[in-house]
Amino acid sequence: MKYMILLFGSQRDYDAMAGRPGAEPAWTGEDVAKLAEFMESWWAEVVESGEAVDAQGLTAPVHARRVQLVDGAPVVTDGPYAETQEVLAGYNIVDCDSFDRAVEIAARLAGTPHPAGALPDRGWYVDVRPVASGAEDSLA
């Protein structure tokens, strides 16, 4: 069964990581390198165990475009999110024997290194959701 681990972040989080002047907390180069190393070795373990399916990171919400219907016509809006709004920042799809195993993999992310004060007020979380693999599953 496939499970998607969803990671979230706001424009403010992205700005802090990208070292934007005035963004808090200021991530140093070492902070960024530590995070990249952590994520790489976390995923490498999943690849090694043969449970990795796909992993993608998304660019900052400011690069997003929303297409919505306005008066029956599609209208495009650039970067429609508020600074602090949490949006999907990336995902990892794993193929595991059980939901518990997928959750176990996701829980290791709780040790993600970050500079002090980088965690937003809402605390830290990721979501794990089973992937609907076929028509039967999605209609069940």
Next chain:
Amino acid sequence: MLPAEIEDLLRREAPRVLGALVRRYGHFDLAEDAVQEALLAAATRWPAEGVPERPRGWLLTVASRRLTDLLRAESARRRREDTIARRVLPDERLAPAADRAPADTDDTLVLLFLCCHPALTPAGQIALTLRAVGGLSTAEIARAFLVPEATMTRRISRAKQRIAASGIPFAPPDRTEYAGRLGAVLRVLYLIFNEGYASTAGPRLARTELTGEAIRLTRLVHRLLPADGEVAGLLALMLLTDARRPARTGPAGELVPMAEQDRSRWDAEAIAEGIALVTAALPRGPTGPYQLQAAIAAVHDEAGCAADTDWPQILALYEVLLRVDGSPVVRLNHAVAVAMVRGPRAGLDALDALDAQVRLGDHRPDAVRGHLLELAGELPAARERYLAAAARATSLPHQRYLHARARRLPGPDEPGTQA
């Protein structure tokens, strides 16, 4: 022979054996499976039993036998399925062309022409080249491009199917299309190098396995076509660019611009080889874009420090390059050279002219504009451009570099001195 030497030998022979097999029997897809099995047999047996006297002959015999088995199974299956549409082998349909290469031509080159055939998509060309000519496993290629193995498997089999379906012959291109086909091969090699060097994905700036493989394959083509100036030019360009890699990132993986790089960390051996290659190729003419870019890279690499860079010569080379390649990236670099020779104002004017005609759609024009405004002393404006460039950049190292440049400059409300 050590296992590593055997592996080198196998990787060198793999494209030759595959090429010879496809030339004799057609069936690229099955031939590739047969060669993979022959390589596997060699990899398991040679370390223990010793390398045979004629390794290529051994591989060819084993692979031919395996291919015969596969073809037999295939034709039995086809009969069972009562397939009416029987495929005619290209060799049977066409008489050999008059200028067909003699049999002793290295089949590696013909294999490269096949893998980089214009009928394939660029992604397919790249994947097939790395697999069939480079001898990398599908898993290795998938890892290098940061895509799941299943995706890469599909990409490779789609490319193979397209070759089978379109009946592209396994033969060197004729004289009329030779230059274009070689151009496609060089473009694929350049894309592989660039994917490794400029790394469009992931937090890391360079993926050395791809640059290394691109250089190895280009070296191979250069050995096969030593008189071709553009092949030599591309190899020189790769060597001269890759030579700076050790100095291109700081301790935490941050981007270090060329002007601030510690040049003692550049690879002197690669620079010497690249300069020798381009120096030998240039007078032979005609001068193509790869030679010109290599010549520009050579001028940069020859300077002992950034201030010693011979910018007038670089500008002259860009003027020539513009005549054969007027792409936005070349024009952007030309504008930088103009600024370094005639001052930042002249460079900014060149940028204005560029902006009016083309849009690159990425962070580079803003980054260059920021740099030139900084040189011109317009610090708040420069800061604004750096921030705009950072907002457009999608890679974290680029964003962090541009933000760091902006942070050193005063904002619009604080027209003080430079920090």
